[in-house]
Amino acid sequence: MNSTRTATAAMLAIGDELLSGRTKDKNIGQLADMLFLAGIDLKEVRIVGDEEAAIVEALNALRGRYDYVFTSGGIGPTHDDITADAVARAFGVSCIHDPLAMDLLAAMYARRDMEFNEARQRMARMPEGARHIENPVSTAPGFHIGNVYVMAGVPQVFTAMLGTVVPHLEGGRPMLSRSVASPFGEGDIGTPLAAIQKKHPETSIGSYPRFESGRFSTEIVIRSAEESPADAAERDIMAMIAEIAAAKAGI
């Protein structure tokens, strides 16, 4: 990875239940939060169903374009859990019952006096050559191969796996982020805010409308790698708010 630029990432969330509305995804927001703190730039997210061809195509598009790809879902023990097969196919390798994962799971089920049956053995399947991602919640590991990190869809497990992965990622460059709550909607601030963005090109200024009790307000967010451009932009935004407020108050 080129050390002078910020690492980029994509996410592929896998599961029919996300597309039918049955499950409301929580993992995208979780990944976004954790990558933001690590200073890695999440550039794109895709959600596809439990269809091998769709998973393979999306994965190959994303892994060629971004430094890291994180997937969620489809690594459980049932017939619709096909992520391991799809990832193996995307990388052109075999999908095997990983011996170390078989040992881990066999020991766990023996301890709990439960049968280590064919379905549970599915959870040991991964592309040949993949390395484990530890699962501190329920043992069955995720895995990573190349720049792709494959994790469970159950949010508690996804988050725990991500917690073991993110601290080891390279290329992060944490960005400063300042937030200013504007009592005025985007219609009031749009024109002056565009001028402020133009004046401070080292910053990235976003505005996020809120709509509550029939009124719009705005959260203005300044992002920057350095303190001083963020400070300068923040001062201009405060001056803008003062000016609009004074005009509304008839001062």
Added chain:
Amino acid sequence: MNSTRTATAAMLAIGDELLSGRTKDKNIGQLADMLFLAGIDLKEVRIVGDEEAAIVEALNALRGRYDYVFTSGGIGPTHDDITADAVARAFGVSCIHDPLAMDLLAAMYARRDMEFNEARQRMARMPEGARHIENPVSTAPGFHIGNVYVMAGVPQVFTAMLGTVVPHLEGGRPMLSRSVASPFGEGDIGTPLAAIQKKHPETSIGSYPRFESGRFSTEIVIRSAEESPADAAERDIMAMIAEIAAAKAGI
């Protein structure tokens, strides 16, 4: 559209705030729910940031592949609202201040004694030839062009706009959906459930793991266009649960 198959759809959610974690998307789940009820098959979702090239590329990929594409975000009055420009570019047409939208907004701001300034006029911009999507919440319309429906990102507005669009979509074929709560995790039901899916190919059986208080359980969902295959699959699932429960009880 071929009337013998179910219409397909994709969603493109647009906004840096979704990728930085600042905003947790609520629109994907809302669209998924409404399309499911309308019997339209949501096949893919993508999230991209406020970058014209990324929006154009995703939009062109999705609109060529699915019957309908729904977008959220980027149609407000600020400099980072660039969805109208990107959609116009994807369709190879000009992005104009739509005269009817200008009239609607001018009248609304006149009634509220607010200035109809340059920023607010941005909300009247849309690709030449686009038709309005009514905004019952805050007036500024969305628009549709070809098979693409462009809506606001603020959830209350997105949902209201969607409510005016979905009843008019063609090609929906509502699916029956039955849900069975299994007290057993996927490890217990995986092997027999795969056999049940194989026996009932007219149905699509999914299983969704839950993890609560340190235990896994599963929601099993049967989808089918017709009643009788769903009934038959449901009976076999109940028999499977009875058998596992009896084995666990040592009966």
